[in-house]
Amino acid sequence: xxxxxxxxxxxxxxxxxxxxxxxxxxxxxxxxxxxxxxxxxxxxxxxxxxxxxxxxxxxxxxxxxxxxxxxxxxxxxxxxxxxxxxxxxxxxxxxxxxxxxxxxxxxxxxxxxxx
Numbered sequence: 001x002x003x004x005x006x007x008x009x010x011x012x013x014x015x016x017x018x019x020x021x022x023x024x025x026x027x028x029x030x031x032x033x034x035x036x037x038x039x040x041x042x043x044x045x046x047x048x049x050x051x052x053x054x055x056x057x058x059x060x061x062x063x064x065x066x067x068x069x070x071x072x073x074x075x076x077x078x079x080x081x082x083x084x085x086x087x088x089x090x091x092x093x094x095x096x097x098x099x100x101x102x103x104x105x106x107x108x109x110x111x112x113x114x115x
Contacts, residue, residue, distance in 0.1 A: 001095075004114065005044060010092075012045035013037075016082040047086050056085035060105050071101040081105065 004011050018041060025033040060081040064070050072078040080098065084105035087094045094102050095111035102108035 001044070001111075010045070010090075012047045012090075013041045014047045014083055014086040015049045016079050016086060018046070020079055047090065049082065049086065050089075053082065053085045053089050056088060057082040060084055064104065069104060071104070084108075 001011055018037065021037055022034065025037065057078075058081075061070075061078055064081070065074070070078075071080040080101045083094060083096075084102055086092075087102075087106040087108075092106075093114065094106055094108040095114050096102055096108055097110060099108045099110055
């Protein structure tokens, strides 16, 4: 991540990713982890969820189910489609360990493979 930032690549923490990481840190009472998450977010930037992003996420969710390729349980929030919608909003690449689900919607790569 640091090398991408040094190269001038825009890197940011999507709000939905912050939510997924933060909720577990809070559950486990990992205060240092929360502080580090806040430092990273403040250092590189933050991509908030907007109404347009949520509308796009709903569309992606529906499309995936129509073709029989859901990315989560039907009653789940499905953070993958929200993350994909956020990446589409900024014409970005998702750095993830869950390439399989996300590449259906947006360019996604293992974070180790992004250079």
